[in-house]
Amino acid sequence: MIVHRVLRSSMLRKHAICQKPFLYRLLKQESGxxxxxxxxxVVEVGPRDGLQNEPTNVPTDVKVDLISRLVDAGIKEIETTSFVSAKWVPQMGDNREVMKTLTRAPGVNYVALVPNLKGLESAETVQTETIALFLAASESFSRKNTNCSIEESKERARAVLERARAVGMRVRGYVSCICGCPYEGKIEPQKVAQIAKFLYEEGCYEVSLGDTIGTGTPASIAAVLAEVTKYVPADKLALHCHNTYGQALPNIFMGLQMGVNVFxxxxxxxxxxxxAKGASGNVATEDLVYMLHGMGIETGVDLNKIVSTAHFICSTLGKQPQSNVSKALPRL
Structure with missing residues (x-):
């Protein structure tokens, strides 16, 4: 038994030594x-998208503390809150208080979601400089989520974009359900491309493509990007991946290879x-940053501080971080 273990250990070390030059060349791209x-x-969506469906009320001061910790970790783009009805999304009922209370650091883009003109008007009262606007690539999802058709949602979006331009606000666009819908199943890439084209042509500085229920794979993400980039340059796109089936990082890797540099x-x-029943959360920031840094890609984000921030907010919610990196690295 001991001899077997020694031989096996020796073989593993030999295999690792043999593989190292290959991996090194791959990462350094010496062969091409x-x-x-x-x-x-990296666009951090935790304070808004991450918290909005939490059943336990998160106090305003905790949300502001979370945003402050993310900024301290090097995050420059943060979704802070959403100006939606507190009746439908109680967790975001303190949207004005969050925006008024947080200390805005130079060079940081604080983004707030607005669904309509009423939300935009509320955002204006607290000097919101950047807003996010959602449209869905699925007709059924649009009706369930916003109580209107895709065409009607476009009209709402036009009104918001026109008003935002008039008051000097920047607008980030989002397309939901780019790979699949909980009601319609697979979504054709051409539908996604048309929504992305609309948002870009109407003045959104960036369009984030969201795999809302996490059914995408590298192949389906590639198909979507191939179609969307016919109308929107890759450097004006972002990917928003959920990790329901554990495909978020592979999907992001595909996006990187196809010219996307915002996630x-x-x-x-x-x-x-x-x-979407069973749909898990967004890809974890710490998992994303770990992968990018391992590829030699700069993010400006301090991984250890992000891990500590993950433990901070998750302990407040009474749960554990849903990331491999937070499990592997100690809390500092």
């Missing part, structure tokens, strides 16, 4: 051109889709 960018922008993530893997 590098297929991913040198830098990536949404949520600290601790918080979040989920209330309209």
């Amino acid at each position: 051109p590098r297929n991913w960018p040198n830098t990536v922008k 949404d993530s949520s600290v601790g893997g918080l979040g989920g889709c209330p309209y």
Whole structure:
């Protein structure tokens, strides 16, 4: 038995030694051109998308503390809250208090979701500079989520975009259900492309493509990006991946190879889709950053601080971070 273990250990070490030069060449791209960018922008959606469906009320001061910790960790783009009806999303009922209370650091983009003109008007009262606007690539999801058709949602969006331009607000666009819908199943890439085209042509500075229920795979993500980039440049796109089937990081890797350099993530893997049974949270920020740094891609994010932030907010919620990195690294 002892001899067997020694031989097995020796074989594993030999295998690892043999593989190291190959992996080194792969990461350094010595055998060909590098297929991913040198830098990536991480958009943190935890304070909004991550918390919005949590059943336990999160106090305003905790949300502001969370945002402050994320900024301290190096995050420059943060979804802070959403100006939606407190009747439908109670967790976001303190949207104005959050925006008024947080200390806005130079060079940080604080983004707030607005669904309509009423939400935009509320955002204006607290000097919101950047808003996010959602449209769905699925007719059924649009009706369930916003109580209107895709065409009607476009009209609402036009009104919001026109008003935002008039008051000098920047607008980030989102497309939901790019790979699948909980009601319709598979979504054709052409439908996604048309919504992305609409948002980009109407003035959104960036369009985030959301795999809302996490059914995407590298192949389906590639198909979506191939179609969308016919109308929107890759450097104006972002990917928003949920990890329901454990495909978020492979999907992001595919996005990197196809020219995308902006990715949404949520600290601790918080979040989920209330309209899709079993849909888990967004890809965890710490898992995303670990992978990017391992590829030699700069993010400006301190991994250890993100892990500590994940433990902070998850302990407040009475849960454990839904990320491999937070389990592997000690809380500092």
